Amino acid sequence: MKMGQSFRMAIKSLMTSKARALLTMLGIIIGVAAVIVIVSLGSGMQQYMNGQFEQIGVNMIQVGIYSxxxxxxxxxxxxxxxxxxxxxxxxxxxxxxxxxxxxxxxxxxxxxxxxxxxxxxxxxxxxxxxxxxxxxxxxxxxxxxxxxxxxxxxxxxxxxxxxxxxxxxxxxxxxxxxxxxxxxxxxxxxxxxxxxxxxxxxxxxxxxxxxxxxxxxxxxxxxxxxxxxxxxxxxxxxxxxxxxxxxxxxxxDSSAYMVMTSAEMMEMMDSMLNVLMTILVVIAAISLVVGGIGIMNIMLVSVTERTREIGIRKSLGAKGRDIRSQFIIEAGTTSAIGGVIGILLGILLANVFTAVVGVVMSEAEGFAAIPTPGGILVSFGVSVGIGILFGYLPANKAAKLNPIDALRYD
Structure with missing residues (x-):
């Protein structure tokens, strides 16, 4: 079976049960949107802080006397x-x-x-x-x-x-x-x-x-x-x-004082922000794993519901790899669509957060949580990868079905 045909069959399968498809994608949607928002806010905060340091002066050195x-x-x-x-x-x-x-x-x-x-x-x-x-x-x-x-x-x-x-x-x-x-x-x-x-x-x-x-x-x-x-x-x-x-x-005594340049302060703030962003992204990624498990469960149910269809296709000459690729493409398509919806939702929420920060923190002039193209591409790639990874088990189960037992399944 050609790739285009498998893709069309995957879309048709999703359209036959829109509510179930949406619920299947929900974990992926939430996870991708959360990652987009967190990365956007982190990037915006980083640019804002660096801009503040630039205004103060990159050649400033702060000296503190402790003792x-x-x-x-x-x-x-x-x-x-x-x-x-x-x-x-x-x-x-x-x-x-x-x-x-x-x-x-x-x-x-x-x-x-x-x-x-x-x-x-x-x-x-x-x-x-x-x-x-x-x-x-x-x-x-x-x-x-x-x-x-x-x-x-x-x-x-x-x-x-x-x-x-x-x-x-x-x-x-x-x-x-x-x-x-x-x-x-x-x-x-x-x-x-x-x-x-x-x-x-x-x-x-x-x-x-x-x-x-x-x-x-x-x-x-x-x-x-x-x-x-x-x-x-x-x-x-x-x-x-x-x-x-x-x-x-x-x-x-070197512990009696502190000398720090603006560049060091910027690096320290960037490092702290990167650590915080990493922790938040990992937490958000849990939603992607949950979404992947949801896709796997639904695909297992789909394999069970379509056992007779799989038996007919195998009796007509379809090989195990054809069946496997069909279900993997279907899982990948589901997660890809969920990823696209999550990206759009994430961009919308990032713009909302930018407006909210502008209203609540009037001194944060110039702050903008703008999603980066790299972050969007990575989020989309991860969402597709999650679908393929968690869709492999159901696809492999479908590929190994005995055609005679599958045709007898009611």
């Missing part, structure tokens, strides 16, 4: 001297200190507000944003004079602007640790402008934060970090090397 042990404590001057010594590797340096300080405006206290001490170099005027991605909505950012003279000025997030001043924060005054600061700039909304979010923060000259930490009993609990910009993406590894060398000389 104050060793010969002495590292200071911003150490980093400035390092930048002067290695201008071919290091382009800019900004302290990024945090402080546990009480933030007030009038009688109102803001317990969850994060206070950061930075220098003016954290803000890139060409890009119009900080290295951590915040943009100015109004006013200006800290200047060299502000930082050099420790002037009591600050830049606040959109949540504080709205909660403290009703959206009129520019030029107003708030207190940090009981000391008044003038608001010279307001950041645009980055998160969701709620308490404790990425919009509930204050930037001020790092020297003032050092003073707050020095006078606080919580000094040992404060965290110090630095944001370093390498001259280019290619020199980030060299810049990381000279920073680590300096820190090791000071602390004599």
């Amino acid at each position: 104050y042990g060793g010969n002495r404590e590292v200071t911003p001057e150490d980093f400035y001297e390092l930048a002067e010594k290695y201008p071919q590797y290091i382009d800019s340096v900004s302290p990024y200190l945090s402080a546990a300080a009480t933030v007030r405006q009038g009688a109102d206290e803001y317990e969850h507000t994060k206070v950061y001490g930075v220098s003016e170099t954290i803000y890139n005027r060409e890009k119009g944003q900080t290295v951590t991605g915040e943009k100015l909505m109004e006013g200006r950012f800290l200047s060299y004079v502000d930082v050099e003279r420790n002037q009591r000025v600050c830049v606040i997030g959109s949540y504080l602007d709205e909660a403290m001043f009703g959206g009129q924060g520019l030029g107003s005054t708030l207190t940090v640790g009981g000391v008044p600061y003038t608001v010279i700039g307001v950041l645009a909304e980055k998160a969701d402008s709620t308490e404790g979010s990425g919009d509930d923060l204050i930037y001020m000259p790092y020297g003032l934060v050092e003073q707050i930490n020095a006078s606080s009993s919580m000094m040992g609990m404060s965290s110090n970090s630095y944001l370093v910009g390498s001259t280019s993406k290619d020199t980030s590894s060299a810049a990381k090397g000279v920073i680590e060398s300096m820190l090791f000389r000071i602390y004599e």
Whole structure:
């Protein structure tokens, strides 16, 4: 029997019992759709995160200080001297200190507000944003004079602007640790402008934060970090090397600090996402196995129902391989049709998820869960392969039927 004829017979067999065929395909449909959606969401999230890192800057290096042990404590001057010594590797340096300080405006206290001490170099005027991605909505950012003279000025997030001043924060005054600061700039909304979010923060000259930490009993609990910009993406590894060398000389313990480039952060996030996607895809693939078992069961029933037909075909000269190929093609066709339906459903759901993410997470601008051609082809191939694999047992059983016993079957 020719392949085309076997395919037509398979379609005819499916059409005679549409409900049973649909139920047979259900596992394949769900499995393929789930794989398409998971891969699409993973790919979209990966592209979105990489895009965010690109905006921040692929040449950024984050330095975290965990311990104050060793010969002495590292200071911003150490980093400035390092930048002067290695201008071919290091382009800019900004302290990024945090402080546990009480933030007030009038009688109102803001317990969850994060206070950061930075220098003016954290803000890139060409890009119009900080290295951590915040943009100015109004006013200006800290200047060299502000930082050099420790002037009591600050830049606040959109949540504080709205909660403290009703959206009129520019030029107003708030207190940090009981000391008044003038608001010279307001950041645009980055998160969701709620308490404790990425919009509930204050930037001020790092020297003032050092003073707050020095006078606080919580000094040992404060965290110090630095944001370093390498001259280019290619020199980030060299810049990381000279920073680590300096820190090791000071602390004599590599566990006392952390130095990580943007490229390493991207690789780490991609690796974590790939592991998560793999686990989810494996879970979704269980549906494909269940679908394959369903196809095998239905094909076994079909062989039993068509025993007499098989006997007639064999008595007319059909060989075992002809019978076997007919049932394998029928199983493969069933799973292929289920795969196509699953792909279409998966694409539809991926578009729905893209729209939902866009509505729920307004800050996730640019996120798109777009199915890749490779993922679609692999899903289709796996669905067909599952059908052929699980259809082989019923097909082999049909091929081995004795024609005389088959003709006697009622």
